[in-house]
Ligand code: HEC
Protein backbone atom coordinates (compact mmCIF):
# COMPACT_ATOMS: atom_id res chain seq x y z
CA UNK A 1 0.00 0.00 0.00
CA UNK A 2 1.39 3.38 -1.00
CA UNK A 3 0.54 4.88 2.38
CA UNK A 4 2.55 2.29 4.21
CA UNK A 5 5.52 2.85 1.95
CA UNK A 6 5.43 6.55 2.76
CA UNK A 7 5.31 5.82 6.47
CA UNK A 8 8.02 3.17 6.25
CA UNK A 9 10.22 5.84 4.76
CA UNK A 10 9.46 8.07 7.71
CA UNK A 11 10.35 5.55 10.36
CA UNK A 12 12.56 2.92 8.77
CA UNK A 13 12.10 -0.74 8.11
CA UNK A 14 10.51 -2.98 10.66
CA UNK A 15 13.17 -5.07 12.33
CA UNK A 16 10.79 -6.76 14.69
CA UNK A 17 12.08 -10.19 13.71
CA UNK A 18 15.50 -9.21 14.99
CA UNK A 19 13.96 -7.68 18.08
CA UNK A 20 11.99 -10.80 18.76
CA UNK A 21 15.12 -12.88 18.33
CA UNK A 22 16.74 -10.81 21.04
CA UNK A 23 19.22 -8.87 18.92
CA UNK A 24 20.31 -5.62 20.46
CA UNK A 25 18.26 -2.60 19.44
CA UNK A 26 19.59 0.74 18.37
CA UNK A 27 19.23 3.46 20.91
CA UNK A 28 18.69 7.10 20.00
CA UNK A 29 21.62 9.45 20.39
CA UNK A 30 21.70 11.79 23.33
CA UNK A 31 23.94 14.80 22.80
CA UNK A 32 22.29 18.14 23.33
CA UNK A 33 22.93 20.25 20.26
CA UNK A 34 24.47 23.70 20.33
CA UNK A 35 22.09 25.95 18.45
CA UNK A 36 23.73 28.17 15.87
CA UNK A 37 22.21 30.31 13.15
CA UNK A 38 22.75 27.51 10.65
CA UNK A 39 21.18 24.74 12.75
CA UNK A 40 17.90 23.68 11.15
CA UNK A 41 14.72 23.30 13.17
CA UNK A 42 14.77 19.61 12.34
CA UNK A 43 18.29 19.23 13.78
CA UNK A 44 17.24 21.01 16.94
CA UNK A 45 14.16 18.79 17.25
CA UNK A 46 16.17 15.61 16.59
CA UNK A 47 18.67 16.45 19.30
CA UNK A 48 16.45 17.96 21.99
CA UNK A 49 13.56 15.53 21.56
CA UNK A 50 15.80 12.54 21.00
CA UNK A 51 17.46 12.56 24.42
CA UNK A 52 15.09 10.25 26.29
CA UNK A 53 13.42 8.45 23.36
CA UNK A 54 13.61 8.62 19.58
CA UNK A 55 12.61 11.93 18.03
CA UNK A 56 9.14 10.75 17.03
CA UNK A 57 8.22 11.49 13.41
CA UNK A 58 5.78 14.46 13.53
CA UNK A 59 3.59 12.87 10.85
CA UNK A 60 1.91 10.53 13.37
CA UNK A 61 0.01 13.22 15.33
CA UNK A 62 -2.11 16.22 14.31
CA UNK A 63 -0.72 19.72 14.81
CA UNK A 64 -2.94 20.37 17.84
CA UNK A 65 -1.31 17.41 19.62
CA UNK A 66 2.17 18.81 19.04
CA UNK A 67 0.94 22.19 20.23
CA UNK A 68 -0.32 20.62 23.46
CA UNK A 69 2.83 18.54 23.97
CA UNK A 70 5.24 21.42 23.38
CA UNK A 71 2.97 23.70 25.43
CA UNK A 72 3.60 21.75 28.64
CA UNK A 73 7.07 20.25 28.45
CA UNK A 74 7.60 20.81 32.17
CA UNK A 75 5.03 18.07 32.81
CA UNK A 76 5.95 15.62 30.09
CA UNK A 77 4.85 12.07 30.89
CA UNK A 78 6.23 12.41 34.40
CA UNK A 79 9.45 14.12 33.24
CA UNK A 80 10.59 17.71 33.03
CA UNK A 81 11.50 18.14 29.36
CA UNK A 82 11.28 21.92 29.37
CA UNK A 83 13.46 24.00 27.07
CA UNK A 84 13.98 27.73 26.71
CA UNK A 85 11.23 29.70 25.00
CA UNK A 86 12.96 30.21 21.65
CA UNK A 87 13.95 26.53 21.33
CA UNK A 88 10.46 25.40 22.30
CA UNK A 89 8.91 27.64 19.64
CA UNK A 90 11.36 26.47 16.98
CA UNK A 91 10.51 22.83 17.74
CA UNK A 92 6.76 23.48 18.05
CA UNK A 93 6.66 25.23 14.67
CA UNK A 94 8.64 22.41 13.06
CA UNK A 95 6.38 19.71 14.53
CA UNK A 96 3.16 21.50 13.61
CA UNK A 97 4.30 22.20 10.05
CA UNK A 98 5.08 18.50 9.57
CA UNK A 99 2.05 17.11 11.42
CA UNK A 100 -0.46 14.57 10.09
CA UNK A 101 -2.96 17.30 9.16
CA UNK A 102 -0.42 19.75 7.72
CA UNK A 103 2.39 17.92 5.95
CA UNK A 104 1.82 17.19 2.25
CA UNK A 105 0.99 13.65 1.16
CA UNK A 106 0.10 12.16 4.54
CA UNK A 107 -2.18 9.13 4.10
CA UNK A 108 -5.59 9.96 5.58
CA UNK A 109 -5.44 6.71 7.59
CA UNK A 110 -3.11 8.33 10.10
CA UNK A 111 -5.93 10.62 11.27
CA UNK A 112 -8.67 8.03 11.12
CA UNK A 113 -10.77 7.89 14.26
CA UNK A 114 -9.29 11.07 15.74
CA UNK A 115 -12.21 13.47 16.26
CA UNK A 116 -11.82 17.20 15.59
CA UNK A 117 -11.73 17.90 19.33
CA UNK A 118 -9.48 14.96 20.24
CA UNK A 119 -5.94 15.88 21.19
CA UNK A 120 -4.04 12.60 21.52
CA UNK A 121 -0.79 13.09 23.44
CA UNK A 122 0.59 9.72 22.43
CA UNK A 123 1.11 8.24 18.98
CA UNK A 124 0.52 4.90 20.66
CA UNK A 125 -2.98 6.05 21.69
CA UNK A 126 -4.12 6.74 18.14
CA UNK A 127 -6.48 4.34 16.33
CA UNK A 128 -4.04 4.26 13.41
CA UNK A 129 -1.12 3.10 15.54
CA UNK A 130 -3.24 0.49 17.26
CA UNK A 131 -4.73 -0.78 14.02
CA UNK A 132 -1.25 -1.30 12.61
CA UNK A 133 0.13 -2.97 15.74
CA UNK A 134 -2.79 -4.94 17.12
CA UNK A 135 -2.15 -6.34 20.54
CA UNK A 136 1.55 -6.62 21.18
CA UNK A 137 1.98 -9.58 23.53
CA UNK A 138 3.12 -8.63 27.04
CA UNK A 139 6.01 -11.05 26.67
CA UNK A 140 7.31 -9.05 23.70
CA UNK A 141 7.01 -5.73 25.53
CA UNK A 142 8.81 -7.26 28.50
CA UNK A 143 11.92 -7.81 26.42
CA UNK A 144 14.74 -5.61 27.71
CA UNK A 145 15.40 -4.11 24.28
CA UNK A 146 11.74 -3.11 23.86
CA UNK A 147 10.28 -2.40 27.33
CA UNK A 148 7.45 -0.12 26.13
CA UNK A 149 5.36 0.26 23.01
CA UNK A 150 6.60 3.87 22.85
CA UNK A 151 10.05 2.48 22.04
CA UNK A 152 9.58 2.41 18.27
CA UNK A 153 13.27 1.70 17.71
CA UNK A 154 13.03 -1.44 19.78
CA UNK A 155 11.29 -2.99 16.76
CA UNK A 156 11.92 -0.60 13.85
CA UNK A 157 15.27 0.43 12.45
CA UNK A 158 15.82 4.16 12.61
CA UNK A 159 16.93 4.77 9.03
C1 HEC B 1 13.56 14.10 29.96
C2 HEC B 1 13.18 13.04 29.04
C3 HEC B 1 12.34 13.43 27.83
C4 HEC B 1 12.58 14.41 26.90
C5 HEC B 1 13.74 15.36 26.81
C6 HEC B 1 11.48 14.33 25.94
N1 HEC B 1 10.62 13.32 26.29
FE1 HEC B 1 8.98 12.76 25.26
N2 HEC B 1 8.62 11.27 26.61
C7 HEC B 1 9.37 11.04 27.74
C8 HEC B 1 8.80 9.92 28.47
C9 HEC B 1 9.31 9.33 29.78
C10 HEC B 1 7.68 9.48 27.73
C11 HEC B 1 6.75 8.31 28.03
C12 HEC B 1 7.35 7.05 27.41
C13 HEC B 1 6.63 5.77 27.75
O1 HEC B 1 5.46 5.80 28.15
O2 HEC B 1 7.22 4.71 27.55
C14 HEC B 1 7.61 10.35 26.56
C15 HEC B 1 6.66 10.24 25.57
C16 HEC B 1 6.52 11.07 24.48
C17 HEC B 1 5.49 10.96 23.47
C18 HEC B 1 4.42 9.88 23.41
C19 HEC B 1 4.99 8.56 22.86
C20 HEC B 1 3.89 7.54 22.55
O3 HEC B 1 3.67 6.64 23.38
O4 HEC B 1 3.26 7.65 21.50
C21 HEC B 1 5.68 11.99 22.58
C22 HEC B 1 4.85 12.28 21.37
C23 HEC B 1 6.83 12.75 23.05
N3 HEC B 1 7.33 12.15 24.19
C24 HEC B 1 7.33 13.87 22.42
C25 HEC B 1 8.45 14.58 22.85
C26 HEC B 1 8.94 15.81 22.24
C27 HEC B 1 8.28 16.50 21.06
C28 HEC B 1 10.07 16.16 22.92
C29 HEC B 1 10.95 17.37 22.68
C30 HEC B 1 10.33 18.67 22.87
C31 HEC B 1 10.28 15.17 23.97
N4 HEC B 1 9.28 14.24 23.91
C32 HEC B 1 11.35 15.18 24.87
C33 HEC B 1 10.51 11.71 28.12
C34 HEC B 1 11.10 12.75 27.44
Ligand code: HEC
Pocket residue numbers: 003004005006007008011012014016060123124132133136140141146148149150151152153154155156
Ligand atom coordinates in the same frame (compact mmCIF):
# COMPACT_ATOMS: atom_id res chain seq x y z
C1 HEC C 1 6.89 -4.40 19.72
C2 HEC C 1 7.38 -4.01 18.42
C3 HEC C 1 6.96 -2.67 17.85
C4 HEC C 1 7.00 -1.44 18.46
C5 HEC C 1 7.46 -1.08 19.86
C6 HEC C 1 6.56 -0.49 17.45
N1 HEC C 1 6.25 -1.13 16.28
FE1 HEC C 1 5.54 -0.30 14.58
N2 HEC C 1 5.30 -2.14 13.75
C7 HEC C 1 5.67 -3.33 14.34
C8 HEC C 1 5.24 -4.43 13.49
C9 HEC C 1 5.46 -5.90 13.76
C10 HEC C 1 4.59 -3.84 12.38
C11 HEC C 1 3.92 -4.55 11.22
C12 HEC C 1 4.86 -4.76 10.10
C13 HEC C 1 4.17 -5.24 8.87
O1 HEC C 1 2.97 -5.44 8.90
O2 HEC C 1 4.88 -5.37 7.90
C14 HEC C 1 4.66 -2.40 12.57
C15 HEC C 1 4.16 -1.49 11.67
C16 HEC C 1 4.26 -0.11 11.81
C17 HEC C 1 3.80 0.85 10.82
C18 HEC C 1 3.07 0.52 9.51
C19 HEC C 1 3.96 -0.10 8.52
C20 HEC C 1 4.90 0.89 7.98
O3 HEC C 1 6.11 0.73 8.24
O4 HEC C 1 4.47 1.82 7.30
C21 HEC C 1 4.09 2.08 11.31
C22 HEC C 1 3.84 3.41 10.63
C23 HEC C 1 4.70 1.90 12.61
N3 HEC C 1 4.79 0.56 12.87
C24 HEC C 1 5.11 2.91 13.43
C25 HEC C 1 5.54 2.75 14.75
C26 HEC C 1 5.81 3.84 15.68
C27 HEC C 1 5.69 5.32 15.34
C28 HEC C 1 6.16 3.27 16.87
C29 HEC C 1 6.50 3.96 18.17
C30 HEC C 1 5.54 4.94 18.67
C31 HEC C 1 6.14 1.82 16.68
N4 HEC C 1 5.75 1.55 15.39
C32 HEC C 1 6.46 0.88 17.65
C33 HEC C 1 6.31 -3.47 15.55
C34 HEC C 1 6.49 -2.47 16.48
